[in-house]
Amino acid sequence: MKKNLKPEEGDYYLSPEGYRVFTEQYHLKRGYCCENGCRHCPYGFKKNRR
Structure with a gap:
């Protein structure tokens, strides 16, 4: 939920x-995580990963 x-x-x-x-x-x-590749993402999401 947002x-x-x-x-x-x-x-x-x-x-x-x-x-x-x-x-x-x-x-x-x-x-x-919004999955936008935020600079300070604490959830470990990297936009370039697939």
């Missing part, structure tokens, strides 16, 4: 390009 969480301090940072990058802390609070 959760709608409001990001809190430590849940993300801004990349040099200005994108919001979610941290491992945020992904763990969310509770599931």
